[in-house]
Amino acid sequence: GMIWSECKEIWSQGPKEYLFELWNMLDFGMLAIFAASFIARFMAFWHASRAQNFVDTHMKDLTSPTLDPSIKYYTLARINWDPSDPQIISEGLYAIAVVLSFSRIAYILPANESFGPLQISLGRTVKDIFKFMVIFIMVFVAFMIGMFNLYSYYLGAKQNEAFTTVEESFKTLFWAIFGLSEVKSVVINYKHKFIENIGYVLYGVYNVTMVIVLLNMLIAMINSSFQEIE
Known part of the structure; x- marks a missing residue:
């Protein structure tokens, strides 16, 4: 039908x-x-x-x-x-x-006085979200490729498979946004401390940039739009 x-x-x-x-x-x-x-x-x-x-x-x-x-x-x-x-x-x-x-x-949500403003505010911030996503994707891809290049030679030599393939790099960095990736993802079983320390630094900078800076910017943008509608 x-x-x-x-x-x-x-x-x-x-x-x-x-x-x-x-x-x-x-x-x-x-x-x-x-x-x-x-x-x-x-x-x-x-x-x-x-x-x-x-x-x-x-x-x-x-x-x-x-x-x-x-x-x-x-x-x-x-x-x-x-x-x-x-x-x-x-x-x-x-x-x-x-x-x-x-x-x-x-x-049908716009007709509801409680949920309507929420949906309208989200709709009006779509353009801003797309602008934000451009920056978000650029930062994400940069760290994904960097971490993959750093750890691609250590497949089978880590406590887990994080960053050893492009797919694993994507999954590790994506779930890191929600706090579901472990710090030991950068640890390798060899005594290559220089590589490991670089991994710690890059992983830390990624978490600060994505979680603390960019996500809070997105929340502030959505909140500002909602306040304007109210």
């Missing part, structure tokens, strides 16, 4: 007019992700049905090396599924779509 409603809205307004409305983009993204999730789930069901039919009609020995590839949907436990299994993809997409569907409630 919602898909048909969005199709009629696109037809009546035109694609260009439709895409300029933020709520339309939210609805379109939510429905597209739901549709992709259902398609992936249907594919998983189809593979499982194919495996079941194969077993019912052809097989007595499930250990034969000449089995049809689809038989894995019958024999493998979830822990051994491929990362790209349609069922796994379906579940991930469905979780995202559910979150987006609840955000649709924000459409």
Whole structure:
């Protein structure tokens, strides 16, 4: 029903007019992700049905090396599924779509005297937040690349894998913003104290810059906008 409603809205307004409305983009993204999730789930069901039919009609020995590839949907436990299994993809997409569907409630919040000003203030600070995000991303990427270059040679020689790959560097610095990364992330098992001390300094400067300076600047910007609306 919602898909048909969005199709009629696109037809009546035109694609260009439709895409300029933020709520339309939210609805379109939510429905597209739901549709992709259902398609992936249907594919998983189809593979499982194919495996079941194969077993019912052809097989007595499930250990034969000449089995049809689809038989894995019958024999493998979830822990051994491929990362790209349609069922796994379906579940991930469905979780995202559910979150987006609840955000649709924000459409009616401006009418509430308590929550309306909060949403309006957030909407008016979007441009300022984008400006802030440019600085935020520049600082984040600079430290991420710097820490990766410093520790990329020490894979397997640290107490954890922090900063040894680009992915681990991203995760460590991102969760450091919320205080969830450990100081021992910069410690290495070799007696390379110079590298370790540089790591301590860079990690400390990052936390001061991101957590104390930039995040407080963002909070001050949002608070100022809210005060203006009130």
